[in-house]
Amino acid sequence: MGVTLGIHAAGGVSGAHLNASITFTYCLLGKLPWKKLPAYVVGQFLGSFVAAATIFGLYYDALYLYTGGNFTVMGPNATAGFFATYPAPYMSLTGAFFNEVMLLLGILIIHDEKNNPALKGTQAVVTGLLVFVIGMSMGINTGYAINPSRDLPPRIFTAIAGWGLEVFRAGNNWWWVPIVAPTLGSLFGVLVHKLFIDLHNQPATDSGNEKEKYTLESARM
Incomplete structure (x- = not known):
């Protein structure tokens, strides 16, 4: 629901760029001007940092009771791990990178007008469900960062708020993986979508629609 509401809140302003990896990938593909990258990423990071601070304030008493301070x-x-992501003890670096591939691939599929996109008006809900499913299916491995903007700023906040620099050393200096892996995963997702879906679809045409209509009518007869 947080993702869905974020898309509704920012969709008309920025196209709902909530993820630094996706923003960077769109700039690389020429779908977004490079001059917008710094402003978008700063906005994402500030929002995530404030969100972490808000959660910390709301649950400080519970955290203190549970940990004894x-x-x-x-x-x-x-x-x-309530704020940033850390790997499970069994998780390899290679496996961690594979956990970060699915998000942009799913988003491209949801919005692919040449294929079978989500119904108009449902994209935000379907994207929220996509994030939910990624978390339910793969979250146990790494916490499914899938977004540097939602991992690094809360990690910095926890370093300041009492967890210390161990937040960067834990998991064999894990902190850089949720930055690099989602970015490479986004690029790989674009490649997969292009090779296996986009290249095999053409925009709908009137003649194509007429052919489809004729086929449907023939099937009914």
């Missing part, structure tokens, strides 16, 4: 990153009472 000892905020830790790893271990039985670790709480840093």
Whole structure:
């Protein structure tokens, strides 16, 4: 719901650029001017940092009760994972990168006007469901960052708020993976969509629509 509401809130202003990796990829593909990249990324990072601070304030009493005021990153009472992502003990670096591929690929499919896009007006809900499904299916591995804008600023906040620099050292210096992996995953998602979907579809034409209509009518007869 947070993603869905974010899309509704920012869709008319920026096209709902909530993810630095996707913003960078769109600039690289020429779909967004490079001059907008700094403003979008700064806005994303500030929003994520304020969100982390808000959650910390809302749940400070619960965090303090649970930890006794000892905020830790790893271990039985670790709480840093409420804010940023950390890998499961079994997770390899290669596996972590594969966890970050699906988001932009799914978004491209949802908005692909040459294929079978989501119904008009439902894109925000379907995108929110996409994020939910990615989290339910792969979140146990790495916390499914899929977005540097939602991982690095909260990580910086936790370093300031009492968890210390361990938030950067934990998981064999994991902090850079949620920045690089979603970006490479976005580029790979674009490649997969282009090779296996986009190249095999053409925009609908009147003649094509007439042919489809004729086929449907023939099927009814």
